[in-house]
Amino acid sequence: MRYISTRGEAPALGFEDVLLTGLATDGGLYVPESLPHFSVEEIRSWRGLPYAELAYKVMYPFVEDAIPADDFRKMLGETYSVFSHQAVAPLVQLDTNEWVMELFRGPTLAFKDFALQLLGRLLDYVLEKRKQHVVIMGATSGDTGSAAIEGCRRCEHVDIFILHPYQRVSEVQRRQMTTVQGDNIHNIAVKGNFDDCQRMVKESFGNQSFLGGKTQLAAVNSINWARIMAQIVYYFQASLALGGPDRSMAFSVPTGNFGDIFAGYLAKKMGLPISQLVIATNRNDILHRFMSGNKYEQHQLEHTLSPSMDIMVSSNFERLLFDLHGRDGAAVKDLLERAAKGPVSIEDYRWKHARKLFDSDAVDDKTTCDTIRDIYEKNEYLLDPHTAIGVRAARNCRRDSTVPMITLGTAHPAKFPDAISESGLVVKPQLPAHMADLFEREERYTVLDNNVSEVQGFIAKHWKNA
């Protein structure tokens, strides 16, 4: 399998290099040159497989040139054995044909564990083979950071630098990152927002001279293709559990960086019958505004009760734009260069095609709280604020009530106690046993200005062999 850049100028790469490269040298994102396609018969034959084996079936075509089958199976077995539920991604029913898929049963309680537990193992495997070192540089609005640290901290050949927006992640999220001790783990609180952190990461990938040529950067954000690849699997899992592929499914996806829903779009292209994909955003609703009116325009970022989705520059949207533009990298490059300067639109027929692929909704804090409260009162089930946005959008956008609607449950409610109490509930979501002493653990992080040179200088000084 070869991977090509969405901006059309970087060299095509194989899986190993894509894994290590993160962002393409032309500033684009890597996507597979072509996708595997599975027949209904083949997908049906996967019913009842354990999650790790299903993951093997779905993902192996993407990695087969780089990793022998037995090695990949072993990695997947280890990856999904650390989840706390036997089903790995269990489904919870809210109402007739309405479900939440709990993607927060991994070690750091968010959907990021599905990909980052695997990414750590993939990096270890490839770096050990190559006897190579990398510096991981990642941006987080709260969940990617802890999942990346947990997934990669035991890798021998990495140093990890995670940038989070200072005072803009929940206390649980911050502590999940800053209390992990290790000489190769560095948390940086940037006096800015998530978009600033992500911009610094992308700029640093574009010019890595600050590392003095002694090592290279690797990505843990969903700019790394391996992240998206691992997130495709649970769409198959949910569908198979509810009668797919012999019936169609609808999914509602709490959306920020557009990685998770892009994985759903790929699952559909790979043959999974999906009749509806709902983009569910908070008030940082650039994607909903684009879907509603064909205007892609950045507004001032708002701080909401769903901080992990406080994102305006949605990285993976570029991967969709690439497809919408017939995989014309030059057109995507031109569009995104113009989008950095002001509002842009795309040709009407392309936009209409996007609207056939996705529905969308934006949910404000009050409605998020109302949804958390309503579902708790009716179902005695506690939603985190991101999942609540997904459930609300699912209800608002649903096209066919006979089709199962599955909202991706992206985080555990215990990560966001403020949103739960804001919704008027007195119930206190409990952290699981392995995190019971989180508030007693010692924290370690460095606060830096919103300045890329300062951040790069810090990394250059602190990585192991600097």
Ligand SMILES: Cc1ncc(COP(=O)(O)O)c(C=O)c1O
């Ligand atoms: C809890 C939670 N829900 C939803 C999202 C949005 O996912 P994506 O960025 O893949 O759109 C994020 C952040 O990525 C998240 O941390």
Ligand SMILES: N[C@@H](CCOP(=O)(O)O)C(=O)O
């Ligand atoms: N919500 C994310 C933001 C980063 O998204 P990613 O999927 O590109 O890593 C977070 O919690 O950090």
